[in-house]
Amino acid sequence: xxxxxxxxxxxxxxxxxxxxxxxVRSGREEQATMTTLAxxxxxxxxxxxxxxxxxxLVEQLFKF
Amino acid sequence: MEELGKMISIALVAAVFGSLLxxxxxxxxxxVVLFAxxxxxxxxxxxxxxxxxxxxxxxxxxxxxxxxxxxxxxxxGIGILTHLANGVCADSGYHSLGNVVRQTGLxxxxxxxxxxxxxxxELMKKTIGDAA
Numbered sequence: 001x002x003x004x005x006x007x008x009x010x011x012x013x014x015x016x017x018x019x020x021x022x023x024v025r026s027g028r029e030e031q032a033t034m035t036t037l038a039x040x041x042x043x044x045x046x047x048x049x050x051x052x053x054x055x056x057l058v059e060q061l062f063k064f
Numbered sequence: 065m066e067e068l069g070k071m072i073s074i075a076l077v078a079a080v081f082g083s084l085l086x087x088x089x090x091x092x093x094x095x096v097v098l099f100a101x102x103x104x105x106x107x108x109x110x111x112x113x114x115x116x117x118x119x120x121x122x123x124x125x126x127x128x129x130x131x132x133x134x135x136x137x138x139x140x141g142i143g144i145l146t147h148l149a150n151g152v153c154a155d156s157g158y159h160s161l162g163n164v165v166r167q168t169g170l171x172x173x174x175x176x177x178x179x180x181x182x183x184x185x186e187l188m189k190k191t192i193g194d195a196a
Contacts, residue, residue: 003074003103006074009099010085
């Protein structure tokens with residue numbers, strides 16, 4: 001399992017946080033929300049695959 | 065133990081990034097923690113494989129049927145997964161969701177243990193029948 005994924009997710013979070021602040025300050029709340037939502041979907045897609053892999057491993061180990 | 069150091073460093077890095085993002089991007093901070101939980105789970109699973117192999121070896125040596133030990137393993141698996149999900153739900157502030165997962169895991173564990181209970185009941189019935 002690639003540990004650097006934590007850094008990737010954190011980087012996405014920091015970038016989105018900055019973007020969010022900039023967009024909110026410039027009065028573009030809708031775009032800020034959309035940016036956050038898009039980042040969330042991207043990160044979720046990264047994480048969900050790994051969680052599914054872990055669940056599959058546990059299933060195999062405990063013979064579900 | 066290289067894995068121990070790796071596990072601790074993952075947990076610490078995730079805790080730092082999680083708390084850094086918690087104020088502005090709460091969902092992403094939760095995903096950082098969720099990924100860290102998954103990564104540490106993978107490390108734990110690597111150590112679990114030889115343990116389970118030893119349990120299987122003991123089962124084969126003792127001649128116990130696999131139909132009797134399978135529910136035990138399944139219940140252990142359910143316990144691990146529900147505990148993990150419950151913790152993540154509690155971290156995100158949804159305690160009721162975590163409680164539902166825990167309760168459902170408990171019900172599923174009871175369901176999984178039904179063959180064992182039925183086997184014990186059959187044995188008791190046979191023993192009492194023989195005695196009578």
